Amino acid sequence: MDAQRWKYSKVMADDKNFYPKLTTPLLLEKQASEFYTIVIFYIFQVEAQAACYTCGHLPSPNTTGSENDHISIIDREKDKEYKVDLSDKKFSCSCMMFERIGILCRHVLWVLKDRGFDHIPKEYLALRWSKSTTSHPLSNVVGTFVLADFSLVEDNEEHCDALFQLLRSFNEKLIISVKSGKSKDKKA
Structure with missing residues (x-):
């Protein structure tokens, strides 16, 4: 990130009323823009864009109840397959981005989009990245x-x-x- 953009991001990060330009049709992205600090939102936005434009579902040969809880996601940008686990009504991905950073990955966002979620479940909004936490x-x-x-x-x-x-x-x-x-x- 060049110096001028960093300076602009820093100024906007201090303004709790600043909302960046949205780049996907996801309501999840809008929610994230209102919740996350600007710097964290830009990281999230990259993942949201990838969820919309570079990720897809790999069909399972037999789709039974338990198989529905384990979804294979192909990430065409990384040319790699990831497993998203939905068991116990929790989302976890084999890339472990949420566990490492506290931001949902493109693979889980793809599943949320596919399942028609309008909002990120509150347990996946890490307070340490929120605008209200100072x-x-x-x-x-x-x-x-x-x-x-x-x-x-x-x-x-x-x-x-x-x-x-x-x-x-x-x-x-x-x-x-x-x-x-x-x-x-x-x-x-």
């Missing part, structure tokens, strides 16, 4: 700011106090550990 500096720990998902506790003063207390306690233990020389490991 990172706030919580405390100054040894000269650096710690960033956290504040939206999980922001509406409850008691939860905020508990979170701050945990951070203070951890900070104190970390300082004692570093000063006593017990922690030589950079990760600690």
Whole structure:
């Protein structure tokens, strides 16, 4: 991404009322544009476009009830076959994109499109990528700011106090550990 487009994306990412141009006929894409931050939406949009234009279903010879829960999707762009599992009313794909990144892949989006879904099920909308989730500096720990998902506790003063207390306690233990020389490991 060139510098000017990145700068434009950054400005738009800060504007919660900005909605990018939609490129597919999917209502799923519209929902994603309203939910995801702009940068994450552009990643999602690539997957949505591929679901519409480069993916297809590989027919099974025998389509029984349990076979209906396992769908073979051909990805013509990657020239590869993926398995989408629908058992237990959950979507999972052999590419594991949702498990790795938290964004539905083109293969699951193709199945959602094929099954007539108008909306992404809420369990597949990772809050960490939403416009409403913002990172706030919580405390100054040894000269650096710690960033956290504040939206999980922001509406409850008691939860905020508990979170701050945990951070203070951890900070104190970390300082004692570093000063006593017990922690030589950079990760600690």
